[in-house]
Amino acid sequence: MRRRNLLSLQQIESELQAPLCLLRRRGLKRLTLMVNRRGQVQISIPWQHSDEFALQFALDNLEWLRKQLEKSKERRAQLEKNQPVLRLGGTVPFLGQEFRLRWISGRTRARAEFADGELRVYCTEVDAELWRKLICRQYEAQARWHIEERVAYWAERMRETYGRISFRAQRTRWGSCTRSGNLSFNWKLMFAPPEVIDYVVIHELAHRQHLDHSPRFWSRVAEFDPYHKEHQDYLKRHQHRVHFLESFSLAMDPIATDPVTVEVENGNLSL
Numbered sequence: 001m002r003r004r005n006l007l008s009l010q011q012i013e014s015e016l017q018a019p020l021c022l023l024r025r026r027g028l029k030r031l032t033l034m035v036n037r038r039g040q041v042q043i044s045i046p047w048q049h050s051d052e053f054a055l056q057f058a059l060d061n062l063e064w065l066r067k068q069l070e071k072s073k074e075r076r077a078q079l080e081k082n083q084p085v086l087r088l089g090g091t092v093p094f095l096g097q098e099f100r101l102r103w104i105s106g107r108t109r110a111r112a113e114f115a116d117g118e119l120r121v122y123c124t125e126v127d128a129e130l131w132r133k134l135i136c137r138q139y140e141a142q143a144r145w146h147i148e149e150r151v152a153y154w155a156e157r158m159r160e161t162y163g164r165i166s167f168r169a170q171r172t173r174w175g176s177c178t179r180s181g182n183l184s185f186n187w188k189l190m191f192a193p194p195e196v197i198d199y200v201v202i203h204e205l206a207h208r209q210h211l212d213h214s215p216r217f218w219s220r221v222a223e224f225d226p227y228h229k230e231h232q233d234y235l236k237r238h239q240h241r242v243h244f245l246e247s248f249s250l251a252m253d254p255i256a257t258d259p260v261t262v263e264v265e266n267g268n269l270s271l
Contacts, residue, residue, distance in 0.1 A: 012058055016041060018069050020058065022051055031057055035068040039076060084244040086131070087251050092119050093241050094142075096193025112138040128250045136169070136245055143167055143187035146194075150201045151183065158224060160208045169245070174235060175200045177207035188242040192235065199231035 013020050020041045028046045031054060036042050045054045058065065091098035099119045103126065110123040112134040119138070121131055148165055155162055163181040169188060176184045183204050189197050202224045210217035221228050 009055060012055060012062075013041075015062060016065055016069060022054060033058060033061055033065065035065070035072045037072075037076075039069065039072050041065055041069070084248045085251050086128075086244055086248045088126075089252070092135075092244070093191040094119065094139075095146075095190065096196070110134060114138065114142060126250055128248060131250060132245070132248060139190050139245065140167055140169075140187040143185065143190045146190065147185050147187075147197065147201065150198055151205070154198065154201050154205055154224065158202070158205050160205045162205065162208065175204045177204045177211070179211060181208060188245055191242045192238070195227070196231045196234050199225050199228050200235075203228070 009020055018041055022043050024045045028044055031049055032044045034042050043054045088101055088103050090101055092101055094114055102118045102120045104120055104122045108122050112121045162183050166184045167187045170186045174186045174189055203221055206217055206220040
C-alpha cells in the first residue's frame, strides 16, 4: 500500500495545536486514537505496528481529531468554570473537622500529611494537579489505616467475618460487600466524622447476613448504630464537600502567611 509522506510527530502536534503521546501496550489488538482529559492526543499502538504507522493513522484522521479536541476544550472550560477553589490558608474537611491547608516549600520529597490540625503539602511549586494527587494519596492512606481498624473492631462486635478490604474513589457509593465477604470502601469517606464512617462500616458488615436492604437488614444496622438514619442523611447532605478531590484550582488566601521553607540537612528536615 502506498503512503503519503509522513509528517513528524512535532509537525502533527503543530497541525493540531495539541501534544501527542504514543503508547505501546501489550495485548492491544487494534490501534486507537483518543483525546484524554488533559487535552492530549493519545495513540495506543499494538506491538506489531510501527510508530510510523501510528503517525500515519493520526494524519489520516486529523479532521476527526480536531473536532474531538474542540469538544475536549469545551468540556474542560465548563469544568473549570464550576471548579472548586482550594485556598492556601483555607481549610479542608477531615474526620468531621476543618484542617488548615498549609504549603511547605523546599527540597524534600513531595507529599501531603495531616498533622496538628493542618493538611501540610510539601513540594516546590503551587501546581493544582500535583497537589490533587498528593492530597488524594494522603486521604487514601488515612482511610486504609482508619477504616481497616474500624472494620476489625466492628466485625468483632457484630461477630461477622470478612474477606479482603479494598479502597476506591467511587462516584456513586460509599461502600460495598460481595457475596464472598470482600469489602470495598470509598476513601473519600475520610471527610466525615468518625461516627459516620462507623455507620458505613456497620452497614457493609450487616450485608454479611443480608445482601439486600430489607427490614431485617436495617434492623441489624440499627442494633449497632441507632443513629444510622442521621448518619446516612449526613452523607447525602455533605457529599459535595469532597468534590474538590476530583479537580480544583489553587488560590492564595489574602490573609495567608508566606509558605514555610524546608531545607534538608544531613538527611533530616529542618524548618
